[in-house]
Amino acid sequence: xxxxxxxxxxxxxxxxxxxxxxxxxxxxxxxxxxxxxxxxxxxxxxxxxxxxxxxxxxxxxxxxxxxxxxxxxxxxxxxxxxxxxxxxxxxxxxxxxxxxxxxxxxxxxxxxxxxxxxxxxxxxxxxxxxxxxxxxxxxxxxxxxxxxxxxxxxxxxxxxxxxxxxxxxxxxxxxxxxxxxxxxxxxxxxxxxxxxxxxxxxxxxxxxxxxxxxxxxxxxxxxxxxxxxxxxxxxxxxxxxxxxxxxxxxxxxxxxxxxxxxxxxxxxxxxxxxxxxxxxxxxxxxxxxxxxxxxxxxxxxxxxxxxxxxxxxxxxxxxxxxxxxxxxxxxxxxxxxxxxxxxxxxxxxxxxxxxxxxxxxxxxxxxxxxxxxxxxxxxxxxxxxxxxxxxxxxxxxxxxxxxxxxxxxxxxxxxxxxxxxxxxxxxxxxxxxxxxxxxxxxxxxxxxxx
Amino acid sequence: xxxxxxxxxxxxxxxxxxxxxxxxxxxxxxxxxxxxxxxxxxxxxxxxxxxxxxxxxxxxxxxxxxxxxxxxxxxxxxxxxxxxxxxxxxxxxxxxxxxxxxxxxxxxxxxxxxxxxxxxxxxxxxxxxxxxxxxxxxxxxxxxxxxxxxxxxxxxxxxxxxxxxxxxxxxxxxxxxxxxxxxxxxxxxxxxxxxxxxxxxxxxxxxxxxxxxxxxxxxxxxxxxxxxxxxxxxxxxxxxxxxxxxxxxxxxxxxxxxxxxxxxxxxxxxxxxxxxxxxxxxxxxxxxxxxxxxxxxxxxxxxxxxxxxxxxxxxxxxxxxxxxxxxxxxxxxxxxxxxxxxxxxxxxxxxxxxxxxxxxxxxxxxxxxxxxxxxxxxxxxxxxxxxxxxxxxxxxxxxxxxxxxxxxxxxxxxxxxxxxxxxxxxxxxxxxxxxxxxxxxxxxxxxxxx
Numbered sequence: 001x002x003x004x005x006x007x008x009x010x011x012x013x014x015x016x017x018x019x020x021x022x023x024x025x026x027x028x029x030x031x032x033x034x035x036x037x038x039x040x041x042x043x044x045x046x047x048x049x050x051x052x053x054x055x056x057x058x059x060x061x062x063x064x065x066x067x068x069x070x071x072x073x074x075x076x077x078x079x080x081x082x083x084x085x086x087x088x089x090x091x092x093x094x095x096x097x098x099x100x101x102x103x104x105x106x107x108x109x110x111x112x113x114x115x116x117x118x119x120x121x122x123x124x125x126x127x128x129x130x131x132x133x134x135x136x137x138x139x140x141x142x143x144x145x146x147x148x149x150x151x152x153x154x155x156x157x158x159x160x161x162x163x164x165x166x167x168x169x170x171x172x173x174x175x176x177x178x179x180x181x182x183x184x185x186x187x188x189x190x191x192x193x194x195x196x197x198x199x200x201x202x203x204x205x206x207x208x209x210x211x212x213x214x215x216x217x218x219x220x221x222x223x224x225x226x227x228x229x230x231x232x233x234x235x236x237x238x239x240x241x242x243x244x245x246x247x248x249x250x251x252x253x254x255x256x257x258x259x260x261x262x263x264x265x266x267x268x269x270x271x272x273x274x275x276x277x278x279x280x281x282x283x284x285x286x287x288x289x290x291x292x293x294x295x296x297x298x299x300x301x302x303x304x305x306x307x308x309x310x311x312x313x314x315x316x317x318x319x320x321x322x323x324x325x326x327x328x329x330x331x332x333x334x335x336x337x338x339x340x341x342x343x344x345x346x347x348x349x350x351x352x353x354x355x356x357x358x359x360x361x362x363x364x365x366x367x368x369x370x371x372x373x374x375x376x377x378x379x380x381x382x383x384x385x386x387x388x389x390x391x392x393x394x395x396x397x398x399x400x401x402x403x404x405x406x407x408x409x410x411x412x413x414x415x416x417x418x419x420x421x422x423x424x425x426x427x428x429x430x431x432x433x434x435x436x437x438x439x440x441x442x443x444x445x446x447x448x449x450x
Numbered sequence: 451x452x453x454x455x456x457x458x459x460x461x462x463x464x465x466x467x468x469x470x471x472x473x474x475x476x477x478x479x480x481x482x483x484x485x486x487x488x489x490x491x492x493x494x495x496x497x498x499x500x501x502x503x504x505x506x507x508x509x510x511x512x513x514x515x516x517x518x519x520x521x522x523x524x525x526x527x528x529x530x531x532x533x534x535x536x537x538x539x540x541x542x543x544x545x546x547x548x549x550x551x552x553x554x555x556x557x558x559x560x561x562x563x564x565x566x567x568x569x570x571x572x573x574x575x576x577x578x579x580x581x582x583x584x585x586x587x588x589x590x591x592x593x594x595x596x597x598x599x600x601x602x603x604x605x606x607x608x609x610x611x612x613x614x615x616x617x618x619x620x621x622x623x624x625x626x627x628x629x630x631x632x633x634x635x636x637x638x639x640x641x642x643x644x645x646x647x648x649x650x651x652x653x654x655x656x657x658x659x660x661x662x663x664x665x666x667x668x669x670x671x672x673x674x675x676x677x678x679x680x681x682x683x684x685x686x687x688x689x690x691x692x693x694x695x696x697x698x699x700x701x702x703x704x705x706x707x708x709x710x711x712x713x714x715x716x717x718x719x720x721x722x723x724x725x726x727x728x729x730x731x732x733x734x735x736x737x738x739x740x741x742x743x744x745x746x747x748x749x750x751x752x753x754x755x756x757x758x759x760x761x762x763x764x765x766x767x768x769x770x771x772x773x774x775x776x777x778x779x780x781x782x783x784x785x786x787x788x789x790x791x792x793x794x795x796x797x798x799x800x801x802x803x804x805x806x807x808x809x810x811x812x813x814x815x816x817x818x819x820x821x822x823x824x825x826x827x828x829x830x831x832x833x834x835x836x837x838x839x840x841x842x843x844x845x846x847x848x849x850x851x852x853x854x855x856x857x858x859x860x861x862x863x864x865x866x867x868x869x870x871x872x873x874x875x876x877x878x879x880x881x882x883x884x885x886x887x888x889x890x891x892x893x894x895x896x897x898x899x900x
Contacts, residue, residue, distance in 0.1 A: 140694075140697050140699055141697065170711060178712070183711075183712075184710045184711060184712065185710075186707045186710055188707075208712075209710065211707065211710050213703065213706070213707040214703065215699070215703075217697070217698070217699050218699060218700075218703045218704055218707055219707060221694060221697075221699055221704040221707075222704050222705075222707035222708040223708075225690060225704055225705070225708045226708045226711050226714055228686070228690075229683070229686060229708070229714065229715060230713075232682060232683070232686050232748075233679070233682070233683070233715075235748055236678070236679060236682050236748060236749070239745060239746065239747070239748045239749060240675060240678075242744055242745050243735070243739045243742075243744040243745070243746065244590075244671060246739070246742045246743065246744040247590050247591065247667070247671075247738065247739075247742055247744070248667070249590055249665075249667050249668060249671055250668075253663065253664060253665075253668045254668055254671040254672050254675055255672075255675070256663070257636045257638075257661065257663040257668055257669060257671075257672035258672040258673075258675045258676045258679070260634045260635075260636055260659065260661050261620055261633075261634060261676050262628070262633075262634065262658075263680075264676055264679065265679060265683075265715055285693070288697065289693045289696070289697075292693075292696045292697055293696065294692055294693040294696040294697070295689060295692050295693070295755075296689065296693065297689070297751050297754070297755065298682075298685055298686060298689045298748075298751045298752055298755050299686070299689060301747050301748045301751040302748055304747070305745075305747065305748050
């Protein structure tokens with residue numbers, strides 16, 4: 001596509017082809033959304049399983065919302081492939097939605113951004129004016145740092161053969177009000193016409209409003225800052241959940257009282273922060289700022305507080321069991337829920353994992369009840385996964401880790417029979433204490449005096 | 451008053467006398483509010499100047515809202531005195547609204563809470579069932595720790611002769627929407643009937659709603675947590691204001707972009723945090739938590755970030771002046787605004803003060819233009835105070851410290867004539883850059899690349 005003022009006409013006529021690279025929990029609903037909005041869509045994923053499922057008209061992921069809207073067959077308006085080269089030449093706009101995890105050393109791992117970019121630029125035609133948009137979370141500067149050398153290596157000239165842009169995904173897994181069709185978006189692009197064209201394009205995807213914010217780096221920074229702010233506010237309530245019990249006070253009573261103030265932000269303390277964004281994105285900014293010699297003490301401190309929560313909870317377990325004349329070293333501990341948040345099966349960066357590691361290091365045997373978690377991603381070396389309530393083995397203490405409906409609505413009377421003295425620790429502050437106590441449970445609460 | 455179920459009847463009939471100890475920016479509007487709500491009011495302040503003004507029907511403070519509503523003379527329903535003993539015996543409920551500053555070592559300074567409490571308890575009659583409410587910001591446990599020994603020393607029995615409660619003030623100086631008649635309140639009291647009675651009493655003062663939250667300590671903690679959260683969120687944007695310029699990015703563009711997200715909290719970076727609450731209250735919690743062995747790294751880190759801002763700005767001034775071939779060591783620096791926030795005259799804990807100290811230590815001469823600041827509280831050893839634009843002396847760089855309307859609306863053309871090369875640093879991000887540049891100003895912005 002030559003980049004000129006025909007873009008808006010072609011947009012209005014839905015005469016544009018949108019490519020999506022990476023068909024995971026962001027890319028797939030995005031591809032289906034643009035298809036529904038009337039555009040031709042090309043989807044690429046390097047995982048054969050994903051493409052095979054889509055070719056068969058089946059849902060490759062775990063979000064049931066997609067079951068009925070995946071096209072049953074390929075057509076001019078819907079094609080999928082594992083090979084970028086097959087489909088990229090069709091596309092006017094290409095959205096790259098690949099994962100950006102952190103390495104074991106908590107440094108940004110940009111290999112998927114690089115490999116997807118290289119594959120795209122190798123397939124983009126010279127003079128096509130293709131727009132390539134990164135949606136993955138990065139730190140300010142990444143889109144250009146990683147992609148400029150790759151597009152040059154492919155013989156392309158930025159601003160002529162290809163235009164770069166950044167439009168961070170803001171999808172909230174498991175939250176139907178904040179899916180790709182609802183969330184507000186921001187677009188950063190060095191070329192204003194490209195930025196405004198993308199704004200209008202994304203406006204057909206979402207009802208939440210789209211803002212062109214100028215430079216690529218501003219949009220990159222905005223995404224990181226959103227998650228850093230969330231991490232910080234959660235870290236504060238987690239730090240308070242460590243302070244107030246020592247003073248004989250339940251942190252939740254305090255936060256409820258403070259929340260009567262008009263400008264208070266109500267966050268909830270918990271076993272820890274998980275998922276693909278909040279526990280990951282801050283490291284991207286920390287790394288970039290450190291390298292530039294800028295101060296990051298506060299952001300680093302927040303990350304440390306949240307990261308310490310599973311270990312803190314493990315220590316609480318030893319204290320509680322000790323108070324019941326039990327030893328953690330030969331205990332059986334039941335984790336209720338393993339996914340990083342309620343209602344979904346995603347275990348990425350779940351605090352359940354470091355919790356299980358800490359408990360295991362103290363000598364405990366760990367079993368997990370979670371009917372939702374993706375069992376392909378469950379670390380069977382750390383814990384036994386139990387899918388049905390009946391299959392739960394006898395235990396010494398239960399820890400509510402993830403507030404799945406299937407956990408909150410368990411048969412608590414029946415569960416209590418699997419323990420000599422049923423003890424539970426509510427790590428999410430969601431349980432009905434009175435009800436549990438009436439069934440004979442001894443209940444402990446995260447953030448309340450033990 | 452015997453504490454019984456007649457309280458609600460007497461409340462409904464406005465047959466209660468409310469005492470207010472400390473008639474400052476919280477106590478005076480509270481006293482006037484209860485008077486307006488139909489109660490008899492007794493006001494005590496240890497400062498003779500305050501009482502003399504009130505006796506003459508004059509406003510002792512700087513809030514013009516009070517000018518017309520201060521009673522012109524004393525009566526059965528309105529009496530003021532410097533002496534608690536004169537008025538406390540009249541009162542059914544006594545509200546203590548004295549300052550709780552921090553010492554030079556940033557430890558809580560509770561001497562006013564103690565002296566006001568002692569004076570009240572000495573004057574409370576045995577068997578009176580007087581309710582004594584602390585409104586000053588403290589840390590959890592203070593009301594009982596400080597007052598219980600004092601009331602015992604006065605021969606009173608808590609829960610019989612006297613009831614204790616805590617109801618934090620949440621007044622926002624200069625914000626007409628969040629005055630004592632509008633803000634939501636919380637009440638903590640060990641006696642539920644007292645707590646609910648106070649809830650109903652405060653409900654006549656404010657339209658914002660009043661919640662009885664149970665224990666004294668919960669209400670005490672809530673107030674501190676509100677300000678700690680605010681301090682933390684401001685510290686985050688201040689840290690970001692240090693990071694992004696190093697990366698070539700303007701922090702305000704990033705925050706504007708992030709603020710398009712539905713759950714982002716928009717705070718603004720600045721020269722520093724001032725006032726009687728946010729830069730003070732966190733130390734109360736830090737001290738209490740440290741003493742109890744609880745972790746406070748995050749809260750402490752936030753405080754450090756905000757406290758460092760004036761020093762950071764001073765360093766920026768040296769850099770900027772250097773870039774203009776000027777040296778800070780023999781410069782004249784004009785601070786625009788001194789009060790800790792816009793629209794008020796209160797200089798307590800203003801960041802202007804450590805800024806002036808840092809600039810002075812670098813050899814600069816400092817003058818301040820502020821038509822609002824209370825000149826009795828202005829430290830003339832640190833800077834010259836100028837009240838009228840015409841009296842401003844020639845300067846090398848101006849720093850916008852406080853966004854008073856009188857500052858933003860200055861005659862910028864005229865001001866520019868007082869400098870060879872007019873340079874301004876906007877420490878609050880409130881100035882119209884284009885307008886200033888058109889007048890020949892060289893403009894620098896806090897949080898943007900210099």
